[in-house]
Amino acid sequence: MSISETEARKVAQLARIAVADEALPALASELSHMLQFMAQLSEVDVTGVEPMTGVEKMRLKRREDVVTDGNMAEAVLKNAPDAREGFFAVPKVVE
């Protein structure tokens, strides 16, 4: 299994990480190398094995569907790089 530069570009886009064009060949080869390492898993017979979802068979805890906290907009926004008038501010999304 090897990853082309085009695939590497697509992975970077999906991961929302900017990668310069000149860095793509190295990235593609690095990702390919890691996938080769993971390819060992194809040797294992997993017929009839359920994918593991947790280490202990326990049902996720549930609670009443009620409001447990809130009214802390100031605390929520406190670490925002750009917060205005009680909102997170981002560049224009809709043209």
Place this chain on the structure above:
Amino acid sequence: MSLNRLTIADARDRLRKGEITAVELTDACLAAIEDAGALNAFVHNTADIARQQAAAADARLQAGDAPAMCGIPLGIKDLFCTKGVPTQAASRILQGFLPEYESTATQNLFDAGAVMLGKLNMDEFAMGSTNETSVYGPAVNPWRLGEQQLTPGGSSGGSAAAVAADLCLAATGTDTGGSIRQPAAFTGTVGLKPTYGRVSRWGIVAFASSLDQAGPMTKTVRDAAIMLGAMASVDPRDSTSADRPVPDYEAALTGDIRGKKIGIPREYRVDGMPAEIEALWQQGIAMLRDAGAEIVDISLPHTQYALPTYYVIGPAEASSNLARYDGVRYGHRARLGAGDGINEMYENTRAEGFGAEVQRRVMIGTYVLSAGFYDAYYNRARKVRALIKRDFDEAFAAGIDTILTPATPSAAFPLGTMHAVDPVQMYLNDVFTVTVNLAGLPALALPAGLDSQGLPLGLQLIGRPWDEGGLLNHAAVLERAAGFVAKPERWW
């Protein structure tokens, strides 16, 4: 002896007798930290908070209301959110982040009267085995080879270095693939990864949620028992926190392991393992046998697939968890150019904010989760993970109480030497430790000897799920038999 060199157990006893005060103990640690800049272990100092907490602890001690951890000065890994105190997971992307809340694990420790000296260095987002992926630069091992500086291991390298150098009495760590146990082994200290679900993950910066578990890093096994008792809890804010009462772990240290069955997994004898590690393992086996335990050869046949499984599941979960660092809610945001939209903001923020290893893992995780590859990689890895866990289940069902293995395939190595090798080679450091995270088991690394160059080597004990008490008891027996008392010669 200067007070910062005390163990938790000794300090507790002397504090309760009124022989020392928490303020004196804290000042001794703060002075040691001041003199240890060369180790780069503490990256955010909280001396003012420490002195306030110590004074409050002294008041509690005088009132006679003093839990075991009351007045004990600790270092806190930078991965734990601490209210109003910088918490950046050693990443540029969280520069300036001041949490508005406290992690459950640190809150439990503070409720028990513990004192926070500051935040400790680590690999970025806990991804690394050498501490070299940290935005702060690497923490340095107090043990040296001549003039050569060594890695303290990772990701909890700052925690391990700080405990080994007596800058604090103990520290918190987290372990996703070995990040408590490998640094403990590299620094001659004790590191305990509890059963998944024993310590709440709430408020700990997430790396791989099905593998992450916090635990104590200490100077002795008894100290690990005391500190785990204070860290662990049942937490409604962590849906994977187990509904099990926290036992008295210190009371489990009976020193009696007669008739216990110790499993020795043949698959842990890996190619190219140094003879010294094999010899240490044999010594550990002999010590447990001499203490009256029965040694049983066992097989964990899927061990060889643990690393590739881990390096699918860990990155997959990381790519999902780290999606939150988008430059909107906290941390770094890239400066926008003319005409840049929200996608450029995301992509540039993450390219600038994440280091190379974090980017690599996020991208590999994104790939194995993407359409067309999900079944071939991610689902297959989850199935192999089930088989790895089944290997352990069968060993324990056959009557094994504890499993003994080496902790690491080598002693600490020089800083800078892993840059030359490829990432896969670096991941081999985790060969003895990752299986435990995949199976969710408790495991502990403790120092058992020195190699021919005078560096500490560790052994690992793996316990039955939820049997931290039994695990610690076995470890205490091994600790006494090994009689490891070496300390690094002070150069910093």
